[in-house]
Amino acid sequence: MKLLPIEEIATKINLSSDYLTSHGKYAAKINLKSIDPIAKQGKLILVTSTTPTPQGEGKTVTTIGISEALNYIGEKAIACIRQPSLGPVFGQKGGAAGGGQAEVVPMEQLNLHLTGDIHALTSAHNLASAALDARLFHENRLRDRFTEKSGLPRLNIDKNAIVWPRVVDHNDRALRDIYVGKMAENLENVHPAAFDITAASELMAILALSKNLQDLRQRIGKVVLAYDMNGREITAEDLEVAGAMTAILQKAIEPTLMQTTENTPVIVHAGPFANIAHGNSSIIADDIALSLADYVVTEAGFGSDMGMEKFFNIKARTSGVFPSCIVVVSTVKSIKANCVTDNPTAIEMLECGARNLGWHIHNAKRYGLPVIVAINAFPNDTVEELAFIRSFALENGAVDCEISNAYAEGGKGASILAEKIVKACESDQKAQLLYGDDLNLQEKIFAVASTYGATEVDYSPEAMAILQKLEAEGYGNLPVCIAKTPASISHDPKIKNVPAPFILPVKTLQLAKGAGFIKVLLGDVMTMPGLGLNPAYRNIDIDEDGNIVGL
Amino acid sequence: MKLLPIEEIATKINLSSDYLTSHGKYAAKINLKSIDPIAKQGKLILVTSTTPTPQGEGKTVTTIGISEALNYIGEKAIACIRQPSLGPVFGQKGGAAGGGQAEVVPMEQLNLHLTGDIHALTSAHNLASAALDARLFHENRLRDRFTEKSGLPRLNIDKNAIVWPRVVDHNDRALRDIYVGKMAENLENVHPAAFDITAASELMAILALSKNLQDLRQRIGKVVLAYDMNGREITAEDLEVAGAMTAILQKAIEPTLMQTTENTPVIVHAGPFANIAHGNSSIIADDIALSLADYVVTEAGFGSDMGMEKFFNIKARTSGVFPSCIVVVSTVKSIKANCVTDNPTAIEMLECGARNLGWHIHNAKRYGLPVIVAINAFPNDTVEELAFIRSFALENGAVDCEISNAYAEGGKGASILAEKIVKACESDQKAQLLYGDDLNLQEKIFAVASTYGATEVDYSPEAMAILQKLEAEGYGNLPVCIAKTPASISHDPKIKNVPAPFILPVKTLQLAKGAGFIKVLLGDVMTMPGLGLNPAYRNIDIDEDGNIVGL
Structure with a gap:
């Protein structure tokens, strides 16, 4: 593997370096002026998966692999993925760069900081919290004289109706449920509070759903931070903090161009989790990619019930941009792990576990598009197992099923899959949403x-x-x-x-x-993960030469 | 003013672009391999001030102005300053970029994020907190089975003896004194906690005092996070989190090259406050600058009792690098503001206020070096006032006193001051510390x-x-x-x-x-500022073209 300077990656997709702001040799932010609404005619491929197991299905590897494979067979393709959260990096799951011959590189830069967007988002989010609590403090302190002294209207914040948590990009369980407000001094300002992980921030969802900086500014103005003593909304605009929050995010609105191990262009932007947020990369990243390439491969978080559903009913509803086909990723091991029968034989495990795959194919087909099953291949997979899954997938409505060997072989290992995807995209089927705006x-x-x-x-x-x-x-x-x-x-x-x-x-x-x-x-949903008993951070360090190891 | 590409700024000081990692066109991180221990022979000029008033003395303007002036008179000079904290930017004070014709540019980049070091530091700091509370949680949860289940020794953290606060780079008063630990569920993990502003983090002091990445790694290993039930230290090394913290800071160890309005090179690094920390830019930044330029102008926070004292007794004690002269900055207005007599006349105000200047000259002279007074000029200053201050300064031990008109005129406006500084540096006086290591x-x-x-x-x-x-x-x-x-x-x-x-x-x-x-x-020292009644964030926004306004 030889990394190319990021300007050379840009040249591959006719992206002028005038639109780039470099962050080191191998990453550059892309100016939104590069979006050409007329050229925006690439086809979008949405990658989802079966219900994930702790081992993972290799959805990112497959997403990256498909983008490499499309280039391998002569198409111009870009992958669009989310920026990894530090929570999983130092917790259990590790980074989110793909792997093997289908990895986003430099992996250390992708997994740590990248171009600073998540940090900027954390900062913008927490400025609103600091501003809200400061207003509560000053209104309590000055009482009837507040307006006279400050020239500002009283917001009458109900301290028990603050709905804007603070955020931190770590798995910090102890911050889930806290009390803030200088407890020792004056109980008047004390109230329950919480930290969510940054990926759960509404601001992260907003970044991913905004069409441009002005749209971001308008959306930030609308966020509800708290309710007043009469139950009325207090927004970031009411607190006059929306402009400063947007200023902090001025550069975070720009997606980051990187590359894969095969020098395929990758656009990284935003990072909402798919369990607690909408789980997809940004509308802006897709817009840029679709105006530069013939095929754009994008990944939706977790199974099709999670990120894929939200891709359609939230992201595509907002953007008006729909995929041309859907790829459902799974593995032999993961399908077997879905089996819940007692003491099954190997083939019984596959047969009963495959019902989960069948459900996801069916779920994806609701949106009116061709569905292809991609089996992320492992060395121990047998011909019989793969044949079974293929015939099961076709019987259950997939237009095709193919293995991806991208982890071991890069684009070449997913080239047949890529050809089948291209063919599926040619059907030009019309996508549909699950429900209209007018339903209650x-x-x-x-x-x-x-x-x-x-x-x-x-x-x-x-x-x-x-x-x-x-x-x-x-x-x-x-x-x-x-x-x-x-x-x-x-x-x-x-x-x-x-x-x-x-x-x-x-x-x-x-x-x-x-x-x-x-x-x-639904029930208690975790908006702040915790570090496990054997967290990943224990293995991470720098070596004698200053290189990061164990990531 | 015309900004030059950062590579051109580097060329001015014979810094090869091989050592640069660009962050946009106008900022680049500098690889520590650029430090040439043999070439390190530039002279260091330390800029301090009289006791600051809320209006400020313009110490950053004067620091930047002197560096511009040294270049104006034909010397090769670099300014070294700290990275501004977001707390003051959105609070009261505003940015810390200097101003007028003596400003670090692009000002928006300096004041917001820059190359992300403060964000990285916040993240590394808070990883330790998350790790510590997670360990407390798991040791409480598993009790005697903890070691068996995890393979790790019990740390027996005393939850009431946690000395590592979390940090956030905002003025967030409500986080000064909090309770954490999932209060609703299990009181066993609940304990008092606090957030400091990032500039107060020990990690920030460490970044500024480290000589290289390995030194940083060793120092991080030593930080005490808490004490155990027997009163013994629990360090970041004990928690096995020091390596990951260092990995997060791998790039933050590199200072950032920027430029002034006159294209003078500026190196920005670290940002410890001078009231709650040691208040000086980094040893690494000085080392790089001294190996590239004949003169390096660096600023110590607040008055000479604050940052300057700590420059000598902490930073220089660690680095072995001493200045050749000290510049004490003041203004006519600030000297007058130090007067505490009732109903004084204009000249009485100056006479009694000047005692403060006299004290700072005397204080600076303790370190064995020539002291020059720089009056940051304002249009309303009279010839009589300036003449009085000059004669007062000379009588009180300053080797010289000169005005700086750098705000209005840039380097030209401080050129006479710069000539006097060069002359003072030629005396080659030997610096001394206030106390030896061996005192108790x-x-x-x-x-x-x-x-x-x-x-x-x-x-x-x-x-x-x-x-x-x-x-x-x-x-x-x-x-x-x-x-x-x-x-x-x-x-x-x-x-x-x-x-x-x-x-x-x-x-x-x-x-x-x-x-x-x-x-x-001494008494209650503020480690987390609060937002005031009329915070600066209210005026900050983006305009129709997406530019930041009001910063």
């Missing part, structure tokens, strides 16, 4: 729930009250972003394979006014 | 206290107990870092001008084992 929130939630196989939705009293309030306030036209476990198609990580039929519980709802969706939380 | 901690503290004019040091019972414990544990050989208000030479911001004689109270001491000093806190 309960109808939208049921539409998604029914794709999981749920027969009923059970709202907690809190959820129902919030739902009715949101409808009354005119937010019923927004799409829903279901926050749930990725480990099951249902809400319950213990229910493997295909959980239907079941009742889907809704614990609570949250308005994400800036992002433009309603978060629907 | 009380003697060291008294040595600094007596320079303030204190006749006695009054230790709280807590301070005395910690002092004796530190001596007993063998930390008596470390230098002391006095944390106090910058608004007075004493510990009390209300005591203006020259406070002697007085009794200096010491509230508590803290070991900064990685940084290699003992923090001595």
